[in-house]
Amino acid sequence: MDDAIERVLVDEQTLQQRVCELGQRISDAYRGQDLLLVSVLKGSIVFMADLIRAIDIPHEIDFMATSSYGAGTQSSGVVRILKDLNHPIEGRNILIVEDIIDSGNTLDYLVRILRERRPASLRIVTLLDKPDRREVDIHVDWIGFSIPNDFVVGYGLDYNEVFRNLPYIGILKPDIYRS
Numbered sequence: 037m038d039d040a041i042e043r044v045l046v047d048e049q050t051l052q053q054r055v056c057e058l059g060q061r062i063s064d065a066y067r068g069q070d071l072l073l074v075s076v077l078k079g080s081i082v083f084m085a086d087l088i089r090a091i092d093i094p095h096e097i098d099f100m101a102t103s104s105y106g107a108g109t110q111s112s113g114v115v116r117i118l119k120d121l122n123h124p125i126e127g128r129n130i131l132i133v134e135d136i137i138d139s140g141n142t143l144d145y146l147v148r149i150l151r152e153r154r155p156a157s158l159r160i161v162t163l164l165d166k167p168d169r170r171e172v173d174i175h176v177d178w179i180g181f182s183i184p185n186d187f188v189v190g191y192g193l194d195y196n197e198v199f200r201n202l203p204y205i206g207i208l209k210p211d212i213y214r215s
């Protein structure tokens with residue numbers, strides 16, 4: 037285990053099993069319909085890569101990049117769009133793919149701007165949910181794991197841009213961000 041990790045919260049095998057289940061539920065929900073998955077960069081890349089291979093219906097993918105955390109462990113509350121979608125989404129079924137919902141600020145902002153583009157439907161799947169930290173109410177359609185209020189890294193999630201490569205979700209040692 038990496039020295040900066042206090043303990044593993046979700047191990048590799050548990051992640052893979054849950055991602056497969058989510059892929060099946062999503063496939064069943066959209067079977068026979070149009071589907072565009074929108075991955076929110078950068079945190080969701082690993083989840084997205086595994087999720088699309090667990091979905092057994094035809095679909096397209098696109099990416100948006102946002103940033104609200106910078107180098108800290110608290111949401112700045114200001115969400116910046118660093119990259120937008122490549123194509124219009126009017127009339128399409130959109131599934132936003134997130135790695136984590138914490139304060140809810142990122143998704144609140146994204147949902148508001150994507151709704152204005154008049155998709156046929158707009159749903160959300162997140163790998164992790166930290167309900168105790170929510171600052172705004174968000175309706176989430178599929179959640180991989182509900183987790184306690186600890187700063188986590190790995191499987192795409194970073195602290196100060198590092199640790200995205202860890203194959204598990206781990207709780208970061210607080211002295212890493214307090215020092």
Ligand SMILES: O=P(O)(O)OC[C@H]1O[C@H](OP(=O)(O)OP(=O)(O)O)[C@H](O)[C@@H]1O
Pocket residue numbers: 076077078079080102103104105106111134135136137138139140141142143194
């Ligand atoms: O619910 P919130 O409090 O808004 O937090 C969730 C968002 O924060 C992280 O993104 P970040 O801004 O760190 O960008 P990154 O994905 O590039 O790491 C994470 O990937 C989510 O998109």
Ligand SMILES: [Mg+2]
Pocket residue numbers: 079105106193194195
């Ligand atoms: Mg981040």
